[in-house]
Amino acid sequence: MDLYGWFGKALRVNLSTGVIKEEEIEKKLMMDWLGGRGLGTRMIYCEVPAVCNPLGAENKLVFAAGPLTGSNFPGSGRFSVSAKSPLTETIFDSNAGGTWGVRFKRCGFDMLIIEGTASTPVFLSIKDGAASLEDAGKLWGSDVFETNHKIISSLGKNVSVACIGPAGENQVRFAAIMYDGHRTLGRGGLGAVMGAKKIKAVVVSGNKKIRVARPEKMDFMVYESNKRIKANPITSKGLPEFGTPVLVNLFNELGVFPSYNFQGSQFAHAGKISGEAIAETIYAGRQGCYRCPVQCTRLVKIGASTIAGPEYESLWALGPECGIDDLTVIAEANNLCNQLGLDTISTGVTIGCAMELEERGLFKTGLKFNDAVGLLRAIKQIAGRAGIGDLLAEGSRRMADKSGFSQYSMQVKGLELPAYDPRGMQGMGLGFATSNRGGCHLSAYMVGPETLGVPKMVDRFSTDGKAGLTITRQNINAAVDSLIICRFINLAVSEECFARALSAATGFDYRPQDLHRIGERIWNLERLYNLQAGLDSSFDTLPARLLEEPIAEGPSFGKTVELKPMLAEYYRFRGWDAAGMPTPPKLQELELEEYSC
Amino acid sequence: MLKDFQKIGRDLFLSGLNSSHSGNLSVRYGDRIVITRRGSMLGHLEERDLIETGLAKNDSKIILASTEIGVHRAIYKGTSALAVVHAHPVHAIALSLLEEQIIPVDSEGAYLLHKIPVIGAEDTIGSKELENILPGLLSEYKIVMVRGHGSFAVGQMIEEAYQWTSSLEQVCRIICLTRGLHGELKEKRLDKFTSW
Numbered sequence: 023m024d025l026y027g028w029f030g031k032a033l034r035v036n037l038s039t040g041v042i043k044e045e046e047i048e049k050k051l052m053m054d055w056l057g058g059r060g061l062g063t064r065m066i067y068c069e070v071p072a073v074c075n076p077l078g079a080e081n082k083l084v085f086a087a088g089p090l091t092g093s094n095f096p097g098s099g100r101f102s103v104s105a106k107s108p109l110t111e112t113i114f115d116s117n118a119g120g121t122w123g124v125r126f127k128r129c130g131f132d133m134l135i136i137e138g139t140a141s142t143p144v145f146l147s148i149k150d151g152a153a154s155l156e157d158a159g160k161l162w163g164s165d166v167f168e169t170n171h172k173i174i175s176s177l178g179k180n181v182s183v184a185c186i187g188p189a190g191e192n193q194v195r196f197a198a199i200m201y202d203g204h205r206t207l208g209r210g211g212l213g214a215v216m217g218a219k220k221i222k223a224v225v226v227s228g229n230k231k232i233r234v235a236r237p238e239k240m241d242f243m244v245y246e247s248n249k250r251i252k253a254n255p256i257t258s259k260g261l262p263e264f265g266t267p268v269l270v271n272l273f274n275e276l277g278v279f280p281s282y283n284f285q286g287s288q289f290a291h292a293g294k295i296s297g298e299a300i301a302e303t304i305y306a307g308r309q310g311c312y313r314c315p316v317q318c319t320r321l322v323k324i325g326a327s328t329i330a331g332p333e334y335e336s337l338w339a340l341g342p343e344c345g346i347d348d349l350t351v352i353a354e355a356n357n358l359c360n361q362l363g364l365d366t367i368s369t370g371v372t373i374g375c376a377m378e379l380e381e382r383g384l385f386k387t388g389l390k391f392n393d394a395v396g397l398l399r400a401i402k403q404i405a406g407r408a409g410i411g412d413l414l415a416e417g418s419r420r421m422a423d424k425s426g427f428s429q430y431s432m433q434v435k436g437l438e439l440p441a442y443d444p445r446g447m448q449g450m451g452l453g454f455a456t457s458n459r460g461g462c463h464l465s466a467y468m469v470g471p472e473t474l475g476v477p478k479m480v481d482r483f484s485t486d487g488k489a490g491l492t493i494t495r496q497n498i499n500a501a502v503d504s505l506i507i508c509r510f511i512n513l514a515v516s517e518e519c520f521a522r523a524l525s526a527a528t529g530f531d532y533r534p535q536d537l538h539r540i541g542e543r544i545w546n547l548e549r550l551y552n553l554q555a556g557l558d559s560s561f562d563t564l565p566a567r568l569l570e571e572p573i574a575e576g577p578s579f580g581k582t583v584e585l586k587p588m589l590a591e592y593y594r595f596r597g598w599d600a601a602g603m604p605t606p607p608k609l610q611e612l613e614l615e616e617y618s619c
Numbered sequence: 620m621l622k623d624f625q626k627i628g629r630d631l632f633l634s635g636l637n638s639s640h641s642g643n644l645s646v647r648y649g650d651r652i653v654i655t656r657r658g659s660m661l662g663h664l665e666e667r668d669l670i671e672t673g674l675a676k677n678d679s680k681i682i683l684a685s686t687e688i689g690v691h692r693a694i695y696k697g698t699s700a701l702a703v704v705h706a707h708p709v710h711a712i713a714l715s716l717l718e719e720q721i722i723p724v725d726s727e728g729a730y731l732l733h734k735i736p737v738i739g740a741e742d743t744i745g746s747k748e749l750e751n752i753l754p755g756l757l758s759e760y761k762i763v764m765v766r767g768h769g770s771f772a773v774g775q776m777i778e779e780a781y782q783w784t785s786s787l788e789q790v791c792r793i794i795c796l797t798r799g800l801h802g803e804l805k806e807k808r809l810d811k812f813t814s815w
Contacts, residue, residue, distance in 0.1 A: 249742055252745065255685075255689075259688075260677065260679070260681045263681075269679070270679065272679045298678050474683065477658075478658060
């Protein structure tokens with residue numbers, strides 16, 4: 023196949039049989055689903071039974087690059103992993119930057135499918151076009167940093183390692199896949215899927231040239247996009263100087279910065295842990311992903327060590343969510359999660375839930391708010407499934423269910439909520455409730471229109487028009503996750519540029535409207551899968567606290583999420599019936615009839 | 620302060636000096652700057668559209684600030700201005716595409732502005748190049764045109780910077796009108812102010 027932007031090739035690895043084979047990916051599949059999340063969704067839908075055990079042999083892991091991965095387009099050095107999530111039981115994708123995606127694609131593949139279960143621990147090594155399964159007996163039990171170090175020491179610096187730590191090995195339901203040392207495919211417990219399959223790591227090293235169909239046009243789009251990134255204060259000043267924690271003070275002032283397991287919508291000590299505070303105290307440098315001019319990753323100095331600093335979400339989950347206001351403790355907890363291979367958001371919110379249950383005298387967890395020692399101990403216990411950690415490792419929903427007080431679990435579809443109180447951002451509430459992967463802020467990313475004015479500022483307290491806006495954002499973001507481009511680049515560069523860059527890379531003409539349609543198809547296919555998995559419209563909701571308990575004070579005073587009317591409008595707008603099921607005419611319009619439930 | 624911003628913002632929009640979402644205004648308070656929000660509608664400013672951040676130092680509010688925050692800051696650092704108005708006056712933009720400088724041909728324009736420099740840059744939006752060039756010119760002139768982009772005016776108060784913006788557009792409309800009439804100007808201020 024003579025393709026540009028894609029190789030049109032997948033690598034299929036069966037861990038049960040040890041068989042590794044190359045497969046061709048039809049051109050139409052590439053064109054329709056692009057790559058990343060789109061291709062992953064389509065593969066999981068077709069190959070993984072919706073009702074299977076996510077930690078069983080039937081589940082598969084799909085690693086996928088996008089058509090822009092490895093190009094010069096800013097923020098495009100990304101890859102994604104899809105599977106059925108052991109935390110949410112939904113179809114799930116997670117994408118990330120760094121170097122792994124580019125090195126994988128340079129091996130000459132767009133997609134890697136890992137299926138079956140190994141009898142003993144293995145790791146997969148892919149060098150250019152050749153792949154082999156290697157014994158990982160000596161790596162099993164090692165933490166993420168050790169694993170990374172051992173593999174790089176043995177195979178050389180030009181490899182990128184995606185691996186799991188003890189949390190993944192122990193099938194903690196929110197274990198992360200870690201790569202490039204501290205970088206994370208955090209959400210949804212995809213690390214537990216690797217652990218269940220006994221695959222410790224996927225190591226890639228490739229040198230194949232990624233061909234661009236129209237180099238001059240691509241150069242122009244890179245130039246234009248970089249111009250916008252340089253001009254926009256978010257991408258040229260805020261993120262480079264403060265990293266994602268730039269949001270702390272801003273959201274605290276708006277009264278949408280949750281604290282103490284969402285009991286509060288502000289944190290009294292936000293100033294001590296803000297982006298500005300990091301810059302003035304523990305900041306030690308910054309890093310970025312492949313070809314990214316923003317460089318938003320913080321490096322921080324703790325004692326004699328320089329480590330990756332916490333992102334906004336991690337800082338919040340391991341800080342205000344647990345009542346912690348000590349930057350050093352938060353940075354240590356974040357580093358510990360990275361080392362053990364845990365999703366920081368789910369870890370913090372599960373611990374926060376355990377703290378509230380204990381403090382209310384409802385369930386013994388031995389954890390209390392503002393207990394730094396308890397926080398660090400609990401993280402280790404979760405990763406090792408030791409003591410109370412074994413229950414916490416199941417995630418906040420299962421833990422709270424066991425306690426008999428489900429209402430204290432701050433999650434949607436089992437995925438713990440991130441650092442935004444949706445009572446002060448109605449569209450964000452709808453986005454959380456309807457996200458196909460659960461309590462996810464990135465699916466709709468209503469942060470943009472409701473707080474940052476991207477593309478335009480809307481009234482965050484109003485429900486008017488939020489259904490349509492949420493849907494539009496969900497659709498386009500699903501396409502962007504398939505290209506794959508960083509959400510932060512999207513704050514400065516619009517889909518107009520993305521469509522042109524995609525056309526330049528592949529040689530096929532895409533319009534912005536095509537990206538919306540591709541995204542809508544992905545969204546609907548994910549929905550169909552979740553419905554088959556048993557997640558009906560009753561799962562499109564929020565924790566009772568956000569629907570019934572008005573915010574007690576501050577700029578968002580008196581607000582709850584007015585979900586019901588937004589949700590009804592959302593279903594209608596999507597072309598779904600009142601039960602949230604895509605209707606036959608909608609599936610026909612999207613040419614998805616063959617996938618109907 | 621909000622009332623001042625609303626009044627000037629609305630006038631800028633209604634008099635066609637800006638389109639619905641273009642242009643920005645700022646004032647300096649010591650080591651702080653208050654600037655309009657990125658993408659705000661100057662004709663309909665609300666409290667949430669005024670963003671306060673550091674004059675020299677960024678803080679979290681920077682992510683809401685106008686794209687031209689860098690140029691505004693540079694102007695405050697390099698001049699004694701206490702207010703800056705950036706607008707997109709159409710006649711002035713049209714002339715800036717043809718001229719190296721704009722010399723008023725009417726008496727009020729000549730009296731108030733004398734001469735308006737026109738500068739070009741590769742990137743004209745949120746531009747580092749302009750951050751370097753504009754403060755020097757605005758130390759000498761009240762208002763400067765960036766070719767094909769718009770005007771930057773300074774003042775001790777926001778109304779003053781608005782006045783130069785409004786006057787510039789008036790000057791340019793008159794020039795465009797007189798050129799359209801194809802006659803010879805009876806009074807030539809041009810020569811006098813070329814060397815201003």
